[in-house]
Amino acid sequence: MFCYIHIPFCQSRCKYCRFSTFAWKADLDKEIYVNNLIGRIQNTESQKKLNSIYFWWWTPTSLNNNQLERIISALKNRFGFDDDIEITLETTINNITEENLIIWQKIWFNRLSIWIQTLNNRSLKEIWRPVKEQIINKLDIIENLFRKNCHSLEEGNLPYICTNWLSVSVDFIIWLPYVKKWETLNDIKFILKNYNFINHISLYMLEEYYDYPKKWQNLSIAEEDFLEEYLICKNYLEKKWFKRYELSNFARAWFECKHNKAYWNHENMLALWLWAHWFLDGIRYANPDNFIDYYSWKLDYKENLTKYDIFLEKVMFWIRTNWLEKEIYKNLNQEKIKYFVGQKLLDFQDDKLTLGDSWVTLIDYIIKEIV
Ligand code: SF4
Numbered sequence: 001m002f003c004y005i006h007i008p009f010c011q012s013r014c015k016y017c018r019f020s021t022f023a024w025k026a027d028l029d030k031e032i033y034v035n036n037l038i039g040r041i042q043n044t045e046s047q048k049k050l051n052s053i054y055f056w057w058w059t060p061t062s063l064n065n066n067q068l069e070r071i072i073s074a075l076k077n078r079f080g081f082d083d084d085i086e087i088t089l090e091t092t093i094n095n096i097t098e099e100n101l102i103i104w105q106k107i108w109f110n111r112l113s114i115w116i117q118t119l120n121n122r123s124l125k126e127i128w129r130p131v132k133e134q135i136i137n138k139l140d141i142i143e144n145l146f147r148k149n150c151h152s153l154e155e156g157n158l159p160y161i162c163t164n165w166l167s168v169s170v171d172f173i174i175w176l177p178y179v180k181k182w183e184t185l186n187d188i189k190f191i192l193k194n195y196n197f198i199n200h201i202s203l204y205m206l207e208e209y210y211d212y213p214k215k216w217q218n219l220s221i222a223e224e225d226f227l228e229e230y231l232i233c234k235n236y237l238e239k240k241w242f243k244r245y246e247l248s249n250f251a252r253a254w255f256e257c258k259h260n261k262a263y264w265n266h267e268n269m270l271a272l273w274l275w276a277h278w279f280l281d282g283i284r285y286a287n288p289d290n291f292i293d294y295y296s297w298k299l300d301y302k303e304n305l306t307k308y309d310i311f312l313e314k315v316m317f318w319i320r321t322n323w324l325e326k327e328i329y330k331n332l333n334q335e336k337i338k339y340f341v342g343q344k345l346l347d348f349q350d351d352k353l354t355l356g357d358s359w360v361t362l363i364d365y366i367i368k369e370i371v
Helices: 027-042 065-079 098-106 121-126 132-149 183-194 214-219 223-239 258-264 291-295 307-321 334-342 360-370
Strands: 002-007 050-058 081-091 111-117 167-174 198-205 243-246 249-251 269-271 277-280 283-286 301-304 346-349 352-355
Touching (some): 002 027, 002 065, 002 258, 027 065, 027 291, 050 258, 065 081, 065 098, 098 132, 132 183, 167 183, 167 223, 183 198, 183 223, 223 243, 223 249, 243 258, 258 307, 307 352, 334 360
Parallel strands (some): 002 050, 002 269, 050 081, 081 111, 111 167, 167 198
Antiparallel strands (some): 198 249, 243 249, 277 283, 283 301
């Protein structure tokens, strides 16, 4: 079983954020939230061990290290951990210090996910994120720690060989304001040239997921350029041994995110935080989106998923990650599939249905049409 932990507090507000964040909540509020979360962990009835935990949205590192440790201990005591458990901490640049990195590792975190988004300072200031100099400074801290703790294969910019040290992922976003064509590619080149510890890259497009202020539309690259930029980044990453294992995720061998893969495989998932939607033994649960109901331990809803519901969700995840086998796609809309193959948005390879190279900005539309 895998588990998401979301901490609904942020240290500052990003301009494109579509969530109600509680950026300026006092420490007391955080302590109430942590105590409630621990209570929920202790009262959850499941005998399944955990094989991955992801401390994700909004900003988990807005909690102090003692609070993070208490949540992990509660999970370990209640469910037990598989020996090769992956525990990811998503952190902002601001919270990276040598001291924190050492503590995070001591309290079980073995994977870090860091939001970079772009190295264009004008853009970073526009979206209210830390600027390039701060990013570089923090990445230097991590690089120094890796040098101290791991063996480096200096030649050819190969990654560090580490046993028992953090694995690191960074996020980029294409389509941010003021970022010109090829700038994301150059940012990725710069990062990979200077930081050998990075073994996972997520490359998102802003519009699909976030609130996109209207005035940004003319400040970003054109839609057709987006596709070109994405494909050239993908080709570059593949040359650097980063394999694409989902449309937005690239990893070096052995560094695919276990947690992502469990999610896309529709495995049992525990998510006990405010606003969570989760899935356990064929039942979908949703927690309330407000503190009053959440603290009263109410559920927003609970529904039994039919086999067909699960099939549709699996199709959605499978095509984003890999391909559809014949016995799956033969149950989908054949006319629409034929149409999209004609448009080179889908492709047949050895009887398997895969994405063509022009699908990037249309993936959600294609999925909706073929199921
Ligand atoms: S984008 Fe993430 S870090 Fe930024 S305000 Fe929203 S939830 Fe917080």
